[in-house]
Amino acid sequence: MAPLSSAQQIVLISLSTTSGCLxxxxxxxxxxxxxxxxxxxxxxxxxxxxxxxDIFHSIAIVFNPFLLPxxxxRIWSIGNDRTCSMAGFFAQLSSSVSFYNAMLNLNYLLTIRCGMDSNKLTKWVEPWMHALSIIYPLCTATLGVSVGMFSELELGQACWISDYPRGCEEDPxxxxxxxxxxxxxSGIPLLSTLAFLLISNILIYLKVREIVAKQRRFSVSMDDSIRRKKQDVGTQASLYVAACFNTVIWLVVIRTLESLGVHRxxxxxxxxxLILTSFFYPLQGFWNLLIYVRPRxxxxxxxxxxxxxxxxFRQALHPNPMLSEHFISMHSSHHHGNRSVSRIIVRQSLSRNSVSRHTTVSDSGENSAEQRMESSPEARTTITPSLDDAYLDDSHLFRKGSKILSLANTTQQIVDPKAKMTLDEMFQQRGSRNSRADEAATQPTQETHLHHDDDVVRFG
Structure with a gap:
């Protein structure tokens, strides 16, 4: 057994730098x-x-080989104890990324399994999520720097907690x-986080399966949509868990080997x-991006x-509004009840007598409904859905969709509890109102983009 050769070190540095940049x-x-x-x-x-x-952590990983004493x-090491201590600070601070992964899964767990309202979640739970994810890693990182805990590790090209106090291994x-x-x-918090991710993901899957089983009793023709929601919600939560595991597990293995006596x-x-650790450990931000744009x-x-x-993928990452409107117009007359949350395009035309507002609900699993308001100045507003919608997390969509389905006896008899009318009656009324509004409109059309939550009529 021998230490790493120069060629092996170059391979490890190249992998960690590439992954850190990604x-x-x-x-x-x-x-x-x-x-x-x-x-x-x-x-x-x-x-x-x-x-x-993660941006700061990735920057630290890219420069980490050069910050070593x-x-x-160690080839290309031009640092000293201070630069190594700084690298250790960011390494410890990066443990908050794992905490945030756990908080993302907790968000899914509370909204899907517990049915917690988004307002309550934002007001009572979210502040504690941020506090737990930031305060503990920040305090421990600050403490480590202040007392000089961070130094070059015995295994791997990194700085963190090694021999503390300094020289204790040579002094009996x-x-x-x-x-x-x-x-x-890091050890206990990290293992606890991984255990929570695994358990919570199982609970989410069981709840999704239970909801899907109940939904199938109300509708046969919506099986494809229900099955897709089940897959989307479960997959989205599972992917974040898998990304965290694939990022952290290799580091846990290396640190465990170091504690068992495997040294430089x-x-x-x-x-x-070391190759697997150098490549997978820095990739958290890259996986997060792929998961983030996946629903779109x-x-x-x-x-x-x-x-x-x-x-x-390009449209999901950087949408072209013109292309989006072109493709959505091909489908605008179909599948009104099977659209995801949409960016709403509002076309306003001034008239002299009244304002008529027609709003289409396009949450996944929710059917179209109307809302009419009368005031002045006069305007006519028509809502059309778009492919390039503002992404709302799947847990929220699933909760809203399940509430709608709980009101239905058949797919054709979804009733708005406020309007007391069936879906067919809603469409007929909307058609007659649009016809009257078109006759009254005299001014050219002005197009405005609104956030999806501004004009959405929600059930329940």
């Missing part, structure tokens, strides 16, 4: 998309904060407490594990299966 780009894309679309909700705020933290055995009169602090700072002189014997990508694939996968 993760950084993925997290930056999530931040940009979330800010551009002005999306609200606990899910988006959790993911946005996690992405911001200068050592002939000093007890080494580095492993104890390592378990307190034995690195060549575990080179294959899947909607494009389902509606336009003839389009290439790359085109669908």
């Amino acid at each position: 993760s950084m780009c993925g997290s930056i894309c999530i931040v940009i998309l979330a800010l551009q679309r002005r999306q609200q909700g606990t899910y988006h705020r959790l993911l946005l904060t996690m992405s911001l933290i 200068k050592n002939p055995d 009169n000093v007890d080494c407490t580095g492993q104890v602090f390592g378990w307190i700072f 002189e034995d690195e060549s014997s575990v080179f294959h594990l 990508y899947m909607r494009w694939r389902r509606r336009e299966p003839d389009l290439s996968r790359w085109f669908s």
Whole structure:
């Protein structure tokens, strides 16, 4: 057994740098998309904060090989104890990413299994989610820097808690407490997080299966939509869990081997594990981006299966509104009850006498309804759905969809409890109102984009 050769170190540095750059780009894309679309909700705020933290962590990973204390055995290491301590600080702070993964799953668990209202979740639970995910990693990272806990690790090209106090391994009169602090700072919280992710994901799956079984009693013709919702909700939650496991598990293996006595002189014997760790550990932001745009990508694939996968992915990542409107217009006369949450396009035409507002609900699983308001100045508003919708997390969609289905005896008899009319009556009334409004309209059309929550009529 021998330490790593220069060629092996170059391989590890290349892998970690590449993965770190991919993760950084993925997290930056999530931040940009979330800010551009002005999306609200606990899910988006959790993911946005996690992405911001991951950006700093990815930057630290990219520069980590150069921040190591200068050592002939470590190529390209030009740092010192201070730079290593700084790298250790960001390594410890990055544990908040795992906490945020757990909070994302908790969000799914509370909304799907417990049926918690989004307002209550935002007001009473979300602040504690952020506090737990940020305060503990930040306090432990600050404590580690202040007392000098962070130093170069014995296994792998990184800085974190190693021999503490310094020189304790050479001095028999000093007890080494580095492993104890390592378990307190990261080991126990990380294993607890992984256990919670696994258990909560099982509970989510069982609840989704239970809801789907109940929904099938109300409708036979909606089986495809129900089955798709089941797959989307379960898959979305499972993918975040899988991303966290695939990112963290390799680091847990390496740190466990180090605690069992595998040190720098034995690195060549575990080179294959170091390769897996260097490649997968920094990729959290990259996986998050793929999972984040997946619902939008899947909607494009389902509606336009003839389009290439790359085109669908580009539209999911950076939508072209003109293309979106073109494709959605081909389907606008069908499938009113099977649309996902849509960005609403409002066309306003001024008239002299009245204002008539027609709103189409396009939440997945919810059927179209109307809302009419009369006031002045006069305007006519018509809502049309779009493929490029503002993404609302699947747990919220599933809860809303299940509430709608609970009101139905058949797919044709979904009743608005406020309007006291069937779906067919709603469509007939909307058609007559649109005809009268078209005759009264005299001014040119003005197009405005509104957020999907501004003009959505919700049941229950």
